[in-house]
Amino acid sequence: MIDIDVVTLSRLQFAATAMYHFLFVPLTLGLSFLMAIMESVYVMTGREIWRRMTLFWGTCFGINFAMGVATGVVMEFQFGMNWSYYSHYVGDIFGAPLAIEGLMAFFLEASFIGLFFFGWDRMSKVGHLCVTWLVAFGANFSALWILVANGWMQHPVGAVFNPDTMRMEITDFMSVVFNPVAQAKFVHTVSAGYVTGAMFVMSVSAWYLLRGRHTEFAKRSMAVAASFGLAAALSVVVLGDESGYVTTENQKMKVAAMEAMWHTEPAPAALNVIAFPNMEKQENSFAISVPYLLGIIGTRSLTTELPGIVNLVQSAETRVRDGIEAYKALQVVRANPGDTAAREVFSEKWPNLGYGLLVKQIRPDIQNATEAEITQAAKSTIPNVPVIFWSFRLMVGLGFYFIGFFAAAFWVASRHKLGEQRWTLWLALFSLPLPWVAIEAGWLLAEYGRQPWAIEGVLPTFYAASGLTFVDLIISLTIFLVIYSVLAVIEVILMVKTIKKGPPEHDPLQQAEAGSAVLPATAAAGPKL
Amino acid sequence: MGDIVPVDYETLRLIWWLLLGVLLIGFAIMDGFDLGIGALLPFVAKTDEERRVVINVVGPVWEGNQVWLILGGGAIFAAFPMLYAVSFSGLYLAMMVILIALILRPVGFKYRSKIGDPGWRSTWDIVLCIAGLVPALILGVAVGNVLLGLPFELDDTLRTFYRGNFFQLLTPYALLAGLVSLAMLVMHGAAVLMWKTDGVIAERARGFGRQAAIATLVLFAVAGAWTAYGIEGHVLTSAVNTTGPSNPLGKTVTLATGAWLNNYQTYPWMMAAPILGFAGALLALVGFVIRRPAFTFLASAVAIFGIISTAGVSLFPFLLPSSINPGTGLTLWDASSSKLTLWVMLLATCFFLPIVLAYTAFIYRVMRGKVTTVSMDKNPNAY
Numbered sequence: 001m002i003d004i005d006v007v008t009l010s011r012l013q014f015a016a017t018a019m020y021h022f023l024f025v026p027l028t029l030g031l032s033f034l035m036a037i038m039e040s041v042y043v044m045t046g047r048e049i050w051r052r053m054t055l056f057w058g059t060c061f062g063i064n065f066a067m068g069v070a071t072g073v074v075m076e077f078q079f080g081m082n083w084s085y086y087s088h089y090v091g092d093i094f095g096a097p098l099a100i101e102g103l104m105a106f107f108l109e110a111s112f113i114g115l116f117f118f119g120w121d122r123m124s125k126v127g128h129l130c131v132t133w134l135v136a137f138g139a140n141f142s143a144l145w146i147l148v149a150n151g152w153m154q155h156p157v158g159a160v161f162n163p164d165t166m167r168m169e170i171t172d173f174m175s176v177v178f179n180p181v182a183q184a185k186f187v188h189t190v191s192a193g194y195v196t197g198a199m200f201v202m203s204v205s206a207w208y209l210l211r212g213r214h215t216e217f218a219k220r221s222m223a224v225a226a227s228f229g230l231a232a233a234l235s236v237v238v239l240g241d242e243s244g245y246v247t248t249e250n251q252k253m254k255v256a257a258m259e260a261m262w263h264t265e266p267a268p269a270a271l272n273v274i275a276f277p278n279m280e281k282q283e284n285s286f287a288i289s290v291p292y293l294l295g296i297i298g299t300r301s302l303t304t305e306l307p308g309i310v311n312l313v314q315s316a317e318t319r320v321r322d323g324i325e326a327y328k329a330l331q332v333v334r335a336n337p338g339d340t341a342a343r344e345v346f347s348e349k350w351p352n353l354g355y356g357l358l359v360k361q362i363r364p365d366i367q368n369a370t371e372a373e374i375t376q377a378a379k380s381t382i383p384n385v386p387v388i389f390w391s392f393r394l395m396v397g398l399g400f401y402f403i404g405f406f407a408a409a410f411w412v413a414s415r416h417k418l419g420e421q422r423w424t425l426w427l428a429l430f431s432l433p434l435p436w437v438a439i440e441a442g443w444l445l446a447e448y449g450r451q452p453w454a455i456e457g458v459l460p461t462f463y464a465a466s467g468l469t470f471v472d473l474i475i476s477l478t479i480f481l482v483i484y485s486v487l488a489v490i491e492v493i494l495m496v497k498t499i500k501k502g503p504p505e506h507d508p509l510q511q512a513e514a515g516s517a518v519l520p521a522t523a524a525a526g527p528k529l
Numbered sequence: 530m531g532d533i534v535p536v537d538y539e540t541l542r543l544i545w546w547l548l549l550g551v552l553l554i555g556f557a558i559m560d561g562f563d564l565g566i567g568a569l570l571p572f573v574a575k576t577d578e579e580r581r582v583v584i585n586v587v588g589p590v591w592e593g594n595q596v597w598l599i600l601g602g603g604a605i606f607a608a609f610p611m612l613y614a615v616s617f618s619g620l621y622l623a624m625m626v627i628l629i630a631l632i633l634r635p636v637g638f639k640y641r642s643k644i645g646d647p648g649w650r651s652t653w654d655i656v657l658c659i660a661g662l663v664p665a666l667i668l669g670v671a672v673g674n675v676l677l678g679l680p681f682e683l684d685d686t687l688r689t690f691y692r693g694n695f696f697q698l699l700t701p702y703a704l705l706a707g708l709v710s711l712a713m714l715v716m717h718g719a720a721v722l723m724w725k726t727d728g729v730i731a732e733r734a735r736g737f738g739r740q741a742a743i744a745t746l747v748l749f750a751v752a753g754a755w756t757a758y759g760i761e762g763h764v765l766t767s768a769v770n771t772t773g774p775s776n777p778l779g780k781t782v783t784l785a786t787g788a789w790l791n792n793y794q795t796y797p798w799m800m801a802a803p804i805l806g807f808a809g810a811l812l813a814l815v816g817f818v819i820r821r822p823a824f825t826f827l828a829s830a831v832a833i834f835g836i837i838s839t840a841g842v843s844l845f846p847f848l849l850p851s852s853i854n855p856g857t858g859l860t861l862w863d864a865s866s867s868k869l870t871l872w873v874m875l876l877a878t879c880f881f882l883p884i885v886l887a888y889t890a891f892i893y894r895v896m897r898g899k900v901t902t903v904s905m906d907k908n909p910n911a912y
Contacts, residue, residue, distance in 0.1 A: 001734050033823065036539070050860075055909065055910075058910075059910070061808035062639060063639065063640075063643075065592075065639075066635045066636050066638070066639035066640065067636065069592060069595065069630040069631070069634050069635045070631065070633075070634075070635045072599075072629065072706055073595070073598070073599060073631045073632070074631075074632065075603060076599055076602050076603060076606075077617060077624060077628060079606065079613075079617075079799065080602075080606065080614055080616070080617025081618055081621055081624050081625075082615045082618070082620060084614040084615065084617065084618035084689055085614070085688050085689075087606065087610055087613050087614035087617070088610055088611055088614040088687055088688075088689070089861070091606055091607070091610025091613060091614065091866065092610060092866045092867050092870050093870070094606070095603065095605075095606035095607030095608070095610055095613070095866070095870075096607045096866075096870055096873060096874055096877075098603040098607065099600065099603035099604045099606065099607040099874060099877070100603075100874075100877050100881075101603065102596055102599050102600035102603045102604075103600060103603075103877060103878065103881040103882065104599075104877070104881050106596050106599060107593065107596045107881075107885045107908060108885075109890070110592035110593045110596045111590075111592070111593035111596070111885075111888055111889055111892055112593075112888070112892070113592050113593075114588070114589035114590050114591070114592055114593060114892065115589065115892050115896070116894060117588075117589065117908075117910070118588060118589035118896060118908060118910060119589075119896070120897055120908065120910070121907050121908060122896070129810050162774065162867075164685075164773045164774035164776060165775045165776055166686055166687045166776075167610070167687070169866075169867040169869075169871050170873075171869070171875045173869065173870075221626075236853055247907075291892060334685060348724075355661060402536070403608045446602070464690075466618035466621070467618070467688070467690050467691065468618065468621055468688065472621050474623065475622065476621070476622075476625050479625060483629065483632055483633070489638075490640060494640060494643050494644075497643070497644075498643070504909075513714060522744075
């Protein structure tokens with residue numbers, strides 16, 4: 001019934017398009033605020049260099065934003081295209097934040113971005129500044145609603161399964177919005193975006209200083225980015241810790257995998273700094289650990305136990321058994337909607353229905369599952385431990401690097417010594433890709449670490465896919481691969497070209513105003529940046 | 530928890546059916562002229578400078594306009610999840626074609642002007658033209674196929690199974706619906722170009738607009754006749770529980786030629802939809818002839834409203850009929866979200882949509898006036 005190859009390819013396609021989309025989003029989040037800050041300084045001081053800064057970083061923003069929009073549409077459509085059972089099963093809850101995102105946030109951002117570029121000579125200074133801030137707020141509200149939706153996938157609150165409609169239905173909208181996982185993820189994710197924006201400005205400015213070009217422009221840009229980046233880097237780590245803490249309460253398996261902790265240890269548990277987890281043997285073939293540390297960070301107490309992977313699989317086994325009971329009751333209710341006894345059994349056991357569905361991967365008639373099959377289903381709740389363990393360490397390591405980097409940059413900037421030591425400029429330049437590495441690692445941790453679930457504990461990923469054919473997936477994957485690769489190359493070429501050309505030496509807006517009065521129109525025409 | 534909702538389920542479902550129409554019409558009116566202008570680009574503008582003028586007509590607003598589509602997708606997901614699940618997965622490769630266009634269009638607008646090389650620019654001109662033309666056509670083909678019924682069925686767990694392929698979508702009736710959509714959006718794009726440009730571009734746009742308006746009138750009439758005499762409509766024959774749980778299974782549906790026109794006898798006021806479709810296109814034609822840009826734009830928007838509404842009310846209460854197992858076809862009574870979700874979404878829409886419309890109006894006001902070479906040169910951010 002369910003074609004596992006199609007599921008695998010669907011997962012691959014979703015992961016690839018999501019990770020690709022998320023190359024552009026963080027820069028949008030970060031640069032929009034940096035532009036708004038720079039333009040605010042311009043409006044307050046009236047010094048035109050700040051307008052030139054806003055214009056230049058705005059041009060980079062625009063190149064990036066087009067890709068964000070283009071790849072974002074794909075994300076919204078793919079739920080229905082590739083995950084149609086998911087869309088039916090949880091659309092009652094999951095669709096609402098996506099729609100509200102469009103209404104409240106994306107409309108705001110996308111409508112005003114046009115005015116940001118085209119409204120300079122048509123609006124007052126303050127009017128245009130408001131437009132820039134609205135773009136920045138729109139981008140951030142957008143992230144809020146997307147993470148409300150994503151937070152619900154990690155921690156499905158405020159909903160109940162309705163046997164009459166065969167889907168999850170909302171019971172408490174406010175608890176979906178104020179889902180602690182969603183809130184922690186929102187601040188963590190937007191902070192990561194701010195770090196990315198700040199690093200982008202730092203690196204490009206460092207390159208100008210190394211070349212001895214646009215020094216005034218570059219130093220000012222760096223000073224803004226250093227302070228913004230420091231605040232963002234502190235926030236991303238502190239709030240990342242909060243996000244991790246919330247996860248220990250809701251996704252114990254993900255935390256255990258993240259720490260490669262196979263067995264429950266007496267509290268407070270030790271933290272594995274380095275480990276080589278072995279999925280077959282369910283142990284670490286090598287580990288260096290710090291006593292007590294994990295227990296303290298993970299539970300913020302000395303006495304609370306953190307469960308290990310093997311122990312979690314044991315409790316999953318109980319839940320699978322319960323889930324099979326729920327499934328049997330559901331069959332009875334579906335055949336005879338008036339059977340109140342079966343409805344009662346189901347309403348008691350439905351929270352484990354998702355665990356019962358895990359057996360569907362092994363046999364379609366899950367009510368007849370053998371002991372071995374139940375054990376196998378329970379074991380399938382273990383995500384890929386080595387990948388989760390190492391992507392977590394990569395992300396956290398880089399997070400601390402960013403704090404150090406921006407703290408140093410801030411210190412240098414506050415003593416007006418930016419650009420005096422060339423090696424610091426090289427460091428800034430070569431740090432450019434690191435925020436993206438950290439962000440993609442974080443994404444991998446959050447979403448790959450959620451496996452085998454599409455909705456944690458509710459809906460297994462393999463059960464959520466559409467009934468497409470292998471050929472459908474090959475065609476769509478090839479199309480994405482080709483278009484996305486070509487566009488990635490074009491985007492980088494244009495970005496490099498824009499950066500090489502650099503900010504205008506004189507305010508192009510004032511020039512244009514003066515120029516169009518004097519020059520015949522054709523003389524000023526030509527390629528525009 | 531549905532008891533906290535002060536409106537009954539039937540009314541909410543009906544409101545959301547109407548809102549779905551409003552959002553799709555909003556998309557066709559706002560993003561539709563972008564698509565039409567894209568399709569017209571190489572024909573109304575010959576030199577690079579002319580083409581830049583055309584692109585800069587859309588330049589300040591394409592981002593916002595595209596959100597109508599995203600919102601439309603999100604609203605279908607939130608209000609009618611089953612419709613979203615069945616149609617998007619069933620029409621997989623058709624959706625891919627639309628997605629390619631939607632990926633290339635924003636990039637084309639933004640990137641074309643960044644490099645001066647004529648080869649680079651003419652390549653993007655072709656891309657922009659195709660990326661306007663193809664979605665305009667395919668979206669209409671999709672509507673045509675909805676009227677024909679899609680080959681899908683549902684099992685007892687409400688999992689959807691689609692038994693067709695991409696090429697089966699390209700039937701003569703569906704292609705006719707695609708041409709209606711294309712003609713309508715080209716007419717609309719031409720109206721905007723006549724309004725926002727002057728000189729040779731406006732004059733060319735006027736010529737294409739006239740032809741597109743005539744094509745819209747003729748094709749819409751042919752499609753109407755074909756629907757009346759050539760294809761089978763679905764009729765719900767079992768009792769309908771308009772406040773029951775959303776479950777598309779267990780109803781009975783019969784098919785009869787011309788049945789999609791039954792609603793116009795039951796509810797004669799629905800005739801307003803096709804009348805507005807014809808009247809709008811006719812007035813747009815007049816507007817093109819007598820050179821009244823704002824009037825033409827409004828008339829063409831009325832035509833879009835009428836034509837899309839005609840498809841919607843003809844189908845009522847169906848959203849997505851099934852051609853292979855008509856009993857599992859989706860109606861607005863059995864494919865909607867829960868009462869609480871519909872209510873929350875209604876509150877959000879009532880609050881935010883007026884705000885969106887207000888700032889959209891503000892932005893168009895700020896950007897009013899014709900796009901000319903002079904106005905482009907004043908702006909270093911122009912495309």
